[in-house]
Amino acid sequence: MLIYLFRDESENENFAFSVDRTGENIPPITPHTEWIFLEAINTLKFVEPWDIGDFRQVLEHLRADGYYLFQGEIIEPAPLGKRRQPSPEC
Secondary structure: OEEEEEEEOOOOOEEEEEOOOOOOOOOOOOOOOOEEEEEEEEHHHOOOOOOHHHHHHHHHHHHHHOEEEEEOOOOOOOOHHHOOOOOOOO
16 A cells, blocks of 8 residues: 655644645645645555554554644664664673
8 A cells, every 4th residue: 555645844743644645635734734745655565663563543544534644753764884883792
C-alpha cells in the first residue's frame, strides 16, 4: 500500500499521511494550513527498525478516513561515514 506524507507549510510540526497522492482530502488544521508533499511510502517495504505492525493504528485510520494527522519532527539520518563504530571487545 502506498501512503503519502505531507507537512503543513505554515507549521513544521504538523504532518499528515494520506491515501490521496494530492493530499486534497486532508482537512486544514488552521486557516493558514497548506499541505506540501514530502514523500511516498510503500508500506510493504518498510526498512529496519520499523515494522508495518508499528503503524497498525495509523493504517486503520487511513482505511477509515483516508488521512491521519499527527505532530512530530523530521530527523535527518546520520551520514553513512559518520555512524558510530561498535567498540572493540577486550
